[in-house]
Amino acid sequence: MTTTLNVSLGARSYPIFIGTGLLADPACYRPYVAGRQVMIVTNETVAPLYLGAVAGALDGLRVETLVLPDGEVYKTQAVLERIYEALLGARFSRDCTLVALGGGVIGDMAGFAAACYQRGVAFIQVPTTLLAQVDSSVGGKTGINHPLGKNMIGAFHQPRAVIADTATLNTLPDRELCAGLAEVIKYGLIRDPAFFDWLDTHLDALRARDPAALAEAIRRSCENKSEVVAADELESGERALLNLGHTFGHAIETGAGYGNWLHGEAVGVGMCMAADLSARLGWLDPADLRRTRDLIARAGLPTAPPPELSAERLLDLMAVDKKVLEGRLRLVLLRGIGAAVVTDQFDPAHLRATLGG
Amino acid sequence: MTTTLNVSLGARSYPIFIGTGLLADPACYRPYVAGRQVMIVTNETVAPLYLGAVAGALDGLRVETLVLPDGEVYKTQAVLERIYEALLGARFSRDCTLVALGGGVIGDMAGFAAACYQRGVAFIQVPTTLLAQVDSSVGGKTGINHPLGKNMIGAFHQPRAVIADTATLNTLPDRELCAGLAEVIKYGLIRDPAFFDWLDTHLDALRARDPAALAEAIRRSCENKSEVVAADELESGERALLNLGHTFGHAIETGAGYGNWLHGEAVGVGMCMAADLSARLGWLDPADLRRTRDLIARAGLPTAPPPELSAERLLDLMAVDKKVLEGRLRLVLLRGIGAAVVTDQFDPAHLRATLGG
Numbered sequence: 071m072t073t074t075l076n077v078s079l080g081a082r083s084y085p086i087f088i089g090t091g092l093l094a095d096p097a098c099y100r101p102y103v104a105g106r107q108v109m110i111v112t113n114e115t116v117a118p119l120y121l122g123a124v125a126g127a128l129d130g131l132r133v134e135t136l137v138l139p140d141g142e143v144y145k146t147q148a149v150l151e152r153i154y155e156a157l158l159g160a161r162f163s164r165d166c167t168l169v170a171l172g173g174g175v176i177g178d179m180a181g182f183a184a185a186c187y188q189r190g191v192a193f194i195q196v197p198t199t200l201l202a203q204v205d206s207s208v209g210g211k212t213g214i215n216h217p218l219g220k221n222m223i224g225a226f227h228q229p230r231a232v233i234a235d236t237a238t239l240n241t242l243p244d245r246e247l248c249a250g251l252a253e254v255i256k257y258g259l260i261r262d263p264a265f266f267d268w269l270d271t272h273l274d275a276l277r278a279r280d281p282a283a284l285a286e287a288i289r290r291s292c293e294n295k296s297e298v299v300a301a302d303e304l305e306s307g308e309r310a311l312l313n314l315g316h317t318f319g320h321a322i323e324t325g326a327g328y329g330n331w332l333h334g335e336a337v338g339v340g341m342c343m344a345a346d347l348s349a350r351l352g353w354l355d356p357a358d359l360r361r362t363r364d365l366i367a368r369a370g371l372p373t374a375p376p377p378e379l380s381a382e383r384l385l386d387l388m389a390v391d392k393k394v395l396e397g398r399l400r401l402v403l404l405r406g407i408g409a410a411v412v413t414d415q416f417d418p419a420h421l422r423a424t425l426g427g
Numbered sequence: 428m429t430t431t432l433n434v435s436l437g438a439r440s441y442p443i444f445i446g447t448g449l450l451a452d453p454a455c456y457r458p459y460v461a462g463r464q465v466m467i468v469t470n471e472t473v474a475p476l477y478l479g480a481v482a483g484a485l486d487g488l489r490v491e492t493l494v495l496p497d498g499e500v501y502k503t504q505a506v507l508e509r510i511y512e513a514l515l516g517a518r519f520s521r522d523c524t525l526v527a528l529g530g531g532v533i534g535d536m537a538g539f540a541a542a543c544y545q546r547g548v549a550f551i552q553v554p555t556t557l558l559a560q561v562d563s564s565v566g567g568k569t570g571i572n573h574p575l576g577k578n579m580i581g582a583f584h585q586p587r588a589v590i591a592d593t594a595t596l597n598t599l600p601d602r603e604l605c606a607g608l609a610e611v612i613k614y615g616l617i618r619d620p621a622f623f624d625w626l627d628t629h630l631d632a633l634r635a636r637d638p639a640a641l642a643e644a645i646r647r648s649c650e651n652k653s654e655v656v657a658a659d660e661l662e663s664g665e666r667a668l669l670n671l672g673h674t675f676g677h678a679i680e681t682g683a684g685y686g687n688w689l690h691g692e693a694v695g696v697g698m699c700m701a702a703d704l705s706a707r708l709g710w711l712d713p714a715d716l717r718r719t720r721d722l723i724a725r726a727g728l729p730t731a732p733p734p735e736l737s738a739e740r741l742l743d744l745m746a747v748d749k750k751v752l753e754g755r756l757r758l759v760l761l762r763g764i765g766a767a768v769v770t771d772q773f774d775p776a777h778l779r780a781t782l783g784g
Contacts, residue, residue, distance in 0.1 A: 154575075225543055226547065
């Protein structure tokens with residue numbers, strides 16, 4: 071069974087297909103390929119598993135493939151450059167199509183390459199991790215890391231289509247499945263209390279990879295995110311709520327060194343910190359703080375930062391974050407489960423206490 | 428006297444101010460600065476002349492400056508990286524503003540940095556060359572060169588305002604003034620026969636830097652370009668006409684090595700080639716071909732490529748150009764003065780003859 075969601079962005083609207091085996095289905099690609107030149111960008115882990123099937127679905131077009139090393143540490147300008155070189159070396163024209171086959175790193179980099187190659191070419195996402203299926207394949211954010219900050223260089227560039235094949239999750243390592251669940255839980259926390267309750271009930275099924283539960287979790291996550299994104303494509307308002315746990319999380323990822331923590335793991339801790347600070351401010355009920363921490367822990371995620379990261383260091387790392395406006399630190403906090411707000415109205419002493427200082 | 432043109436692009440509309448001494452006028456900047464953090468990006472040639480005046484106009488804001496080396500050979504990823512490092516080093520947030528003070532290279536690079544820094548920040552253009560005033564400051568094209576092709580990496584990113592101070596042309600070397608005139612002539616050739624006639628009459632005044640003539644040439648060029656861009660922001664249709672002479676020109680620039688030919692010089696030859704091919708196809712009157720060549724020569728521009736670039740080499744270089752669609756070479760040609768068309772309907776033998784083969 072295939073579920074199709076439509077992300078409404080005017081002329082840049084696109085479908086998200088969710089189901090089993092879609093990755094090999096030509097019908098999911100063909101209407102969205104511009105021209106006849108296609109480059110599949112993937113990584114060394116995913117290529118042996120799925121590259122053949124995707125290339126097969128594109129049979130009859132001029133298909134080139136580029137296999138990059140796997141990992142967040144490779145989300146760099148140097149690796150991006152390899153995509154440009156492959157495109158230019160193949161003499162791909164402005165009406166070519168990039169297909170991103172892999173997790174968030176591949177999607178972010180191939181998407182950014184598509185945004186910048188000849189000032190913008192077509193782009194199809196085939197996310198193969200839970201995280202990418204529920205998060206980075208929706209919303210048009212693309213980019214790379216910079217030695218001085220994560221995701222600091224990038225562009226908004228919408229895909230023509232997203233193909234979320236749930237069968238790919240059968241080959242996903244458990245640690246990455248858990249990291250993906252962090253973002254799933256996030257949607258419940260920020261705006262969908264009924265989904266939070268559903269997750270509370272179905273978390274064990276999700277960890278056991280029950281296919282129906284996974285498909286439902288992906289659908290509701292994508293639905294939530296696409297509603298937010300459709301209302302606020304360029305992240306000036308409501309979309310900022312999607313950053314729940316991310317300002318804390320990015321500081322942890324940077325402080326621990328790119329690639330040592332998975333993004334979802336850092337977001338898991340970040341959401342615990344946001345909930346903790348919200349509780350200290352009297353905004354979140356202690357019982358809801360416990361429920362939040364418990365669900366994140368049951369998802370197999372860490373709930374505290376590595377001990378070597380001091381409150382001072384975390385504060386310093388947070389100050390360079392994108393969410394800093396005019397020198398004031400703005401955070402996404404909780405007025406309740408399913409009721410996130412963006413605010414700079416908090417006592418720095420409470421923040422320091424949350425960070426362990 | 429200040430002339431203001433409005434480029435109509437919906438929410439991204441912006442004004443172009445044309446006049447003498449505007450560069451030092453705070454009123455031209457203040458309504459267009461986002462936040463309070465401003466970085467002026469300029470080069471070693473322009474900085475001693477105008478950086479102080481621009482910084483003075485921004486007095487009271489947090490102003491940082493970055494002075495880059497001067498020249499097309501520096502329109503590279505490595506130099507772009509210096510802008511990112513300056514922004515990150517100064518901890519500039521998402522609501523900062525970049526001011527590009529210089530010619531097309533500075534505008535393209537600072538604009539591309541503004542497009543990609545934190546996925547897009549505000550950007551004001553202060554073009555100081557005739558070429559930048561009539562061409563690269565209008566239309567939102569930004570980007571850098573790649574070793575495998577010119578302008579291959581970039582983004583569409585509209586400025587908040589363009590400040591074209593005609594007084595800056597008094598310090599412009601003659602060779603660069605002439606290069607700018609190539610783009611001015613282009614507007615007459617592609618869509619404004621009355622402007623072509625005006626240029627025929629006023630070309631000597633322009634070369635003598637008569638201020639009234641220059642202001643009028645800038646105004647009519649910007650008007651023509653902004654009309655085209657407003658109708659076709661992402662270059663799918665009419666905007667392609669602005670590439671008259673550019674497919675030929677880019678091949679010449681690449682073949683001669685970046686920085687040896689000025690962009691406008693290469694476009695001058697490219698327009699002669701487009702007119703020559705149009706005449707061979709019977710589309711352009713021989714008298715109009717002569718008029719075109721004569722005006723370009725009177726503008727102090729070359730009308731033939733360097734002898735070491737063979738027809739074969741030029742054809743090879745043209746094949747990687749952005750204007751290649753599905754392997755067919757599309758060129759902007761002339762059905763008459765002021766009547767350009769985009770077409771792939773020409774005999775390759777005629778093209779080869781035009782290229783000197």
